[in-house]
Amino acid sequence: MEETDAPLLGGEPAADDARLGTNRVVIPERAKLEKPKFETFEIALQTGKRIAAFIRKEGRVRIEAGVRLLNAHPDETYSKPPAGAQVEYLQEFVLPEAHAKARRRQSPCPCCQFQSSKFARGIVAWFPDECVIRVIGRDCFARLSPEEHQKALRNYHQRQKTEKQIAALLRNIPLIGGVRDAIESNLDIARSLDRIRADILNALSKHDVRLWPMIRQGWLNTVKESRRNNVSPGRMTKTTITTKTKVAPVRGTQLIAPKTSLTFEDRLQQCISVLSTIEPTKEYYEKVEQSDDRERAKLARIIQNAFKTLKAIEKDMLDQLQFVDIITLKTIRSWSLREDAEADLFLELEDDDSVLLLGRGLGRYERIRIDGALRRRLESMTGISAKDIN
Numbered sequence: 142m143e144e145t146d147a148p149l150l151g152g153e154p155a156a157d158d159a160r161l162g163t164n165r166v167v168i169p170e171r172a173k174l175e176k177p178k179f180e181t182f183e184i185a186l187q188t189g190k191r192i193a194a195f196i197r198k199e200g201r202v203r204i205e206a207g208v209r210l211l212n213a214h215p216d217e218t219y220s221k222p223p224a225g226a227q228v229e230y231l232q233e234f235v236l237p238e239a240h241a242k243a244r245r246r247q248s249p250c251p252c253c254q255f256q257s258s259k260f261a262r263g264i265v266a267w268f269p270d271e272c273v274i275r276v277i278g279r280d281c282f283a284r285l286s287p288e289e290h291q292k293a294l295r296n297y298h299q300r301q302k303t304e305k306q307i308a309a310l311l312r313n314i315p316l317i318g319g320v321r322d323a324i325e326s327n328l329d330i331a332r333s334l335d336r337i338r339a340d341i342l343n344a345l346s347k348h349d350v351r352l353w354p355m356i357r358q359g360w361l362n363t364v365k366e367s368r369r370n371n372v373s374p375g376r377m378t379k380t381t382i383t384t385k386t387k388v389a390p391v392r393g394t395q396l397i398a399p400k401t402s403l404t405f406e407d408r409l410q411q412c413i414s415v416l417s418t419i420e421p422t423k424e425y426y427e428k429v430e431q432s433d434d435r436e437r438a439k440l441a442r443i444i445q446n447a448f449k450t451l452k453a454i455e456k457d458m459l460d461q462l463q464f465v466d467i468i469t470l471k472t473i474r475s476w477s478l479r480e481d482a483e484a485d486l487f488l489e490l491e492d493d494d495s496v497l498l499l500g501r502g503l504g505r506y507e508r509i510r511i512d513g514a515l516r517r518r519l520e521s522m523t524g525i526s527a528k529d530i531n
């Protein structure tokens with residue numbers, strides 16, 4: 142690939158090749174000057190990314206009139222790092238292919254080969270003690286300070302990982318419109334679920350049926366009491382033994398848990414209001430892609446939290462809808478008819494299963510409407526990119 146340099150050598154290829162053969166790279170004086178203007182990591186990072194992008198495009202060694210010249214970025218400092226210096230790695234890079242393959246177009250390194258070609262894979266590094274940025278071979282600093290190198294590499298990889306997660310979350314932006322539609326169409330179900338929960342709790346409380354402690358474990362039980370004579374020396378006592386038997390599982394019991402959390406409708410409305418700050422368009426996504434790291438991270442966090450919340454709401458709704466499912470209600474009904482049912486409960490279904498009668502017995506019950514919405518399928522509100530949300 143060395144031929145790719147030929148046109149730059151002008152009219153004296155033979156002589157130039159001889160001079161270039163030394164691998165010597167001329168370092169411009171301005172590159173050696175310290176540019177201590179990067180006082181915070183954030184500022185250094187933004188510049189570091191720009192430097193890496195510049196190098197990926199322009200390479201590292203320029204050939205002018207047969208002289209190999211370091212193509213230094215104006216913000217880098219080309220000087221040897223002090224021994225024991227602290228370091229943070231900002232951005233890895235590989236030289237453009239033609240430069241990477243041609244040894245004499247490879248970069249010199251301020252750590253080790255100060256004035257001759259050394260590497261094709263490098264890293265832009267920040268030295269916080271001096272507030273400068275240097276461009277060095279990827280593993281070069283390990284020789285000066287192995288511990289610092291390892292630490293910087295760990296930090297760098299951790300940041301890369303976070304960066305990937307942020308990018309993955311932001312890719313969901315154009316799909317958020319669909320998520321909002323799904324939430325909107327689930328609001329009806331949420332309202333009906335909130336209402337029937339309030340009605341059921343009211344009926345149970347009004348007729349003093351303590352159902353929750355008996356079914357909270359997810360089982361309908363029967364009880365059998367038996368008496369046993371205990372004979373100990375000199376006296377005889379009787380003990381009553383209660384035996385519980387599980388007769389059927391019952392799902393979604395959390396619906397009647399005595400909790401004071403927000404209603405499903407309020408929880409969903411909160412998500413809608415959070416997501417309404419995001420414009421679900423490709424144009425908006427592209428704008429976000431261009432914004433700075435802090436802005437992107439902030440938005441990614443908003444999306445992640447909203448999706449986590451939606452995932453939890455969806456799980457709770459799917460679970461609790463099962464309690465007012467006809468099959469569940471009929472199972473509870475059969476159980477309530479048993480003499481040995483653990484709870485003293487009256488439950489009937491009327492009007493094509495659209496009305497639930499719930500209470501203690503005949504004449505002591507409430508009529509509760511079972512909305513059609515409760516029979517509808519819940520739209521998935523987290524179908525997109527669920528793997529990124531953990």
Ligand SMILES: [Zn+2]
Binds near residue numbers: 252253281282
């Ligand atoms: Zn080096």
